[in-house]
Amino acid sequence: MTRRYRMMLFLVSAGCLGVLMAMAFLAMPGFGQKSHFYRDHAVAASVKHVTANVVESVTFDQRGLDTLGEEVILLVSVVGAAALLRPSKEEDEKRKLQPGRVLEGTRLMGYLMLAVTMLIGMDVVIHGHLTPGGGFQGGVILATGIHLVYLAGNYPALERLRPEHVFEVGEAVGAAAFAILAMAGMIVAGAFLANVIPQGDSSAFGHLLSAGTVPLLNVLVGLEVASSFIVLLAAFFKQALAIRGGASPQGTVDRGGDR
Amino acid sequence: MTGGGDVVIALALTLVALAGTTVIMTDAPERQAVTLSVFGVLLSLLFLVLQAPDVALSEIGVGAAIVPLLVMLTIRTMRGGR
Numbered sequence: 001m002t003r004r005y006r007m008m009l010f011l012v013s014a015g016c017l018g019v020l021m022a023m024a025f026l027a028m029p030g031f032g033q034k035s036h037f038y039r040d041h042a043v044a045a046s047v048k049h050v051t052a053n054v055v056e057s058v059t060f061d062q063r064g065l066d067t068l069g070e071e072v073i074l075l076v077s078v079v080g081a082a083a084l085l086r087p088s089k090e091e092d093e094k095r096k097l098q099p100g101r102v103l104e105g106t107r108l109m110g111y112l113m114l115a116v117t118m119l120i121g122m123d124v125v126i127h128g129h130l131t132p133g134g135g136f137q138g139g140v141i142l143a144t145g146i147h148l149v150y151l152a153g154n155y156p157a158l159e160r161l162r163p164e165h166v167f168e169v170g171e172a173v174g175a176a177a178f179a180i181l182a183m184a185g186m187i188v189a190g191a192f193l194a195n196v197i198p199q200g201d202s203s204a205f206g207h208l209l210s211a212g213t214v215p216l217l218n219v220l221v222g223l224e225v226a227s228s229f230i231v232l233l234a235a236f237f238k239q240a241l242a243i244r245g246g247a248s249p250q251g252t253v254d255r256g257g258d259r
Numbered sequence: 260m261t262g263g264g265d266v267v268i269a270l271a272l273t274l275v276a277l278a279g280t281t282v283i284m285t286d287a288p289e290r291q292a293v294t295l296s297v298f299g300v301l302l303s304l305l306f307l308v309l310q311a312p313d314v315a316l317s318e319i320g321v322g323a324a325i326v327p328l329l330v331m332l333t334i335r336t337m338r339g340g341r
Contacts, residue, residue, distance in 0.1 A: 055313045124316065132312035140320030147328070229325060233332075240332040 050199040051211040052130045059134070060214045064193035067217075068178060071224055075175050078228040085235035102153035110152025117145030125222035129211040135218040139225025147233065155241060164234050167227040174224025181213060181220070271305040278302075292330040299323030 046057035059067050102110075121142035128134030149158040185194030197212040204210040278298040285291040299322030306315035 053313075133316050134313065137313065137316035137320060140317065140325065144320060144324045144328075233325070233328065236329055236332040236336075240335040 047205075049195055049211060049214075050202065050205050051214055052206045053128065053132065053134075055132070056129045056134050056214055056218070057211070060129075060217045061193075061195050061211075064182065064217070067221070068182060068193070071175055071178060071221060074225065074228050075171060078171065078232045081232055082235045085239055087238065100153040100155065102151075107152045110148045114145060114148040114152075117141060117148060121145055121226075125218055126215070127208070128218040128222075129214040130206060130208070135221025135223075136225050138218075139222040140229060142222070142226040143229035143233065146230065150237070155237075158237075162230050162234065164231060167230045167234075170223050170227035171231060174220050174222075174227060178217060178220045178224070181217060185213075267308050268305075271301070271308045274301045275305050289331065289334050292327040292334070295330070296323050296327040299326070 042058055042062065043054050045062055046054040049057060049061055051057035051061060121138045123138075124133035124141055125135055125138030128138065146162055147158065149161055182193040185196050186192050188194070188196045193213075195212040195214070197216065199212040200207070200210045208215070275298070278294070278301045282291060282294045282298050285294045299318060302322060303315040303318040306312070306318055
């Protein structure tokens with residue numbers, strides 16, 4: 001395929017895509033208009049199941065199957081990435097790392113923010129059915145927050161703080177328990193992912209104990225997402241910091257350097 | 260829609276467009292990781308303005324923190340004595 005032919009192919013396809021997108025945009029409902037068919041039904045269904053956060057009601061109750069699918073996608077991608085990134089035979093994993101040299105202020109802020117971020121992450125997971133957030137968002141906050149220990153200059157402490165095998169199990173348990181809860185809906189109520197736990201009456205609206213399976217699924221997704229990202233980042237960190245290829249070990253460029 | 264809300268949305272959209280262009284125009288991948296992170300923060304601001312705080316939280320975690328971190332670690336692995 002010559003360069004000229006490739007260019008023509010690209011221009012034709014880009015033109016077709018442009019026309020299709022213009023047609024789609026023109027047929028879309030106006031921006032910020034008053035009538036919302038989907039909202040009217042989703043909010044009613046959400047209130048019926050005593051779930052204050054309508055987005056959560058949609059993602060974990062009304063369309064829980066999509067969330068299960070997304071969770072499996074994340075699980076499979078992390079397993080794939082971890083398999084590709086595992087140390088090969090000629091790579092030396094035993095390199096000992098010393099705590100890096102960072103400014104005292106950076107170290108202090110790192111540990112301070114670690115505590116704050118962990119609290120925020122757990123809060124976002126636990127209150128997912130009440131306020132914006134949920135298992136995915138909270139899980140991501142927890143997984144990134146733990147790496148503040150590395151920013152504070154202490155990679156060895158980070159390795160002790162997140163034993164990989166524990167989070168590999170956490171990842172699997174989170175995903176499996178989600179599927180089991182979904183099957184429980186099938187057995188008890190005859191529908192996959194049916195909200196089989198009592199949601200409480202209207203007086204429970206906005207309280208921690210409401211929305212039935214939604215907060216439970218949130219915690220499971222939080223466990224799965226946090227574990228997945230920790231395992232993924234651990235594989236990347238190991239490749240970047242702890243592994244040296246046998247051939248030509250050069251001096252590493254460490255953060256901080258001489259004061 | 261009130262006029263004030265429209266102005267805020269237009270402002271957030273403009274910021275996202277500017278930041279996106281900056282990411283593309285940045286040459287070195289390690290600098291791109293930083294501009295990408297700023298882009299992620301501005302994009303989550305846009306989601307917040309458009310009343311989608313759940314999506315904004317996801318974007319700030321994945322787009323502004325995890326993806327730039329993975330890019331940085333990958334660059335370090337590729338350049339570091341191998």
